[in-house]
Amino acid sequence: MKQSASMSRQLDPALVGALADSPLEEGRRGRGSAYNHRRDAAIRPILQAIHDGRSILVTAHARPDGDAVGSVLACGMMLEQLGKQATMAFSDRVPLIYRWLPCAQSIQHWQRVDGDFDLVILLECDGIERSRLKGLEGRRLINIDHHTSGRNFAHLNWIDTDACAVAEQVFTLARTAEVRITPEMATCLYMAVLTDTGSFCYEGTDTHTFSLAHELVRLGACPPRIAQDVYFSNPMSKMLLLGAALANLRRDGRIAWLWVTTSDMERTNAAEEDCEGIVNYAIGIAGVEVAVFLRELPDHRVRLSLRSKGAVNVASVAESLGGGGHENASGCTLPGPMPAASDSILARLRTLF
Numbered sequence: 001m002k003q004s005a006s007m008s009r010q011l012d013p014a015l016v017g018a019l020a021d022s023p024l025e026e027g028r029r030g031r032g033s034a035y036n037h038r039r040d041a042a043i044r045p046i047l048q049a050i051h052d053g054r055s056i057l058v059t060a061h062a063r064p065d066g067d068a069v070g071s072v073l074a075c076g077m078m079l080e081q082l083g084k085q086a087t088m089a090f091s092d093r094v095p096l097i098y099r100w101l102p103c104a105q106s107i108q109h110w111q112r113v114d115g116d117f118d119l120v121i122l123l124e125c126d127g128i129e130r131s132r133l134k135g136l137e138g139r140r141l142i143n144i145d146h147h148t149s150g151r152n153f154a155h156l157n158w159i160d161t162d163a164c165a166v167a168e169q170v171f172t173l174a175r176t177a178e179v180r181i182t183p184e185m186a187t188c189l190y191m192a193v194l195t196d197t198g199s200f201c202y203e204g205t206d207t208h209t210f211s212l213a214h215e216l217v218r219l220g221a222c223p224p225r226i227a228q229d230v231y232f233s234n235p236m237s238k239m240l241l242l243g244a245a246l247a248n249l250r251r252d253g254r255i256a257w258l259w260v261t262t263s264d265m266e267r268t269n270a271a272e273e274d275c276e277g278i279v280n281y282a283i284g285i286a287g288v289e290v291a292v293f294l295r296e297l298p299d300h301r302v303r304l305s306l307r308s309k310g311a312v313n314v315a316s317v318a319e320s321l322g323g324g325g326h327e328n329a330s331g332c333t334l335p336g337p338m339p340a341a342s343d344s345i346l347a348r349l350r351t352l353f
C-alpha cells in the first residue's frame with residue numbers, strides 16, 4: 001500500500017503508558033470509568049506490540065463485509081503512519097461494492113500466509129480458522145473483535161461487545177496512538193460503521209454511534225458519496241438474485257424465511273456477495289421478529305443468515321450451530337440438503353417464542 005513517507009511516524013513508547021482520552025465517551029449505557037479502564041488495559045499491550053513489531057499483517061474473517069474491509073484498510077493505513085510495513089490480506093476477494101475504497105487495491109487475496117510477519121492482527125475472528133487463511137499457526141496474534149462470540153484465542157485480545165463496529169475499535173486504537181486520521185481512513189471507518197449498524201438502524205445505535213459518525217465526517221468522510229457507492233452501485237446480478245429469493249419468501253407468524261439454490265445463483269450469474277442483505281427483506285415485514293435467508297452452497301451445505309428485531313437473540317442460535325454474530329444479526333452453516341436445513345432451523349427458531 002502507498003502512503004506518503006512524510007506521514008510516517010514512529011509510535012512514541014511514552015504514549016503506551018499515557019493513553020489519550022477518547023473524545024467519544026458519551027452515550028452508551030455502561031460506558032463509564034470501569035469500561036474505559038478495561039478498554040485501556042486491553043489497548044496498552046496491543047500498542048506496545050505494534051511498537052515492537054516491524055512487519056505486520058492485518059486480516060479479518062473470510063467473506064469480508066463492510067466492517068471487515070473498511071477496518072482492515074484503516075488499520076493498515078494507521079500502521080503505515082506508525083512507520084510499520086503493513087500488509088493486508090483476505091482469503092476471499094474484496095466484494096465489488098468495496099473496491100472503490102482508498103487502498104483497496106493493495107489488499108492481497110491469499111489462501112496461505114507465507115513470509116515473515118512480526119505480528120498478525122485479526123479483526124472480527126473468534127479463532128484463526130475464521131480468517132480461512134492457512135499458515136497462521138504459531139504466529140504472534142492480536143485479536144480485536146466486537147462480537148458476542150469473541151474468544152480470547154490470541155496472544156493479545158481486545159473484545160468490546162459495546163463497539164458498534166470493529167471500526168470503532170480501530171478508530172480508538174488510532175486515536176490512542178495519536179495517529180492522524182486522514183480523510184481516507186475516515187472514509188473507510190465511516191463506511192464500516194454505516195454498514196455494520198445497518199445504516200444506523202440496528203439495536204445499540206445511540207448517541208455514541210452518531211458521535212463517532214460525526215467525528216468521521218468531520219475528519220473527511222463524505223456520507224452521500226459513501227452511500228452512493230455502497231447502496232446505489234449494485235450489479236444487476238444482485239437484483240435478479242433478490243427476485244429469485246423473494247419468489248421463495250415464506251412466513252409463519254413471527255418467523256419469515258427465504259432461500260436461493262445453486263441453480264438460482266447460476267441462472268442470475270450471481271456472486272456470493274450478491275446474497276448480502278437479502279435477509280433484510282424478510283425481517284422487514286411487519287410483525288416478523290426473526291428471519292432467515294438460506295443459501296445452498298455448491299457442496300450442498302446451506303449457509304444461513306439470521307436477523308431479529310428487539311430482544312430476540314439470534315447470536316445464541318447461530319453459536320449453538322457453530323456460527324456466530326450479534327444478537328440481531330448472525331450466521332452459520334448447516335449440512336444439506338436445503339429442505340433438511342430449512343426444517344431444522346425453523347424448528348430451532350420456533351422454540352424462541
Ligand SMILES: [Mn+2]
Nearest residue numbers: 067165166196
Ligand atoms: Mn463488525
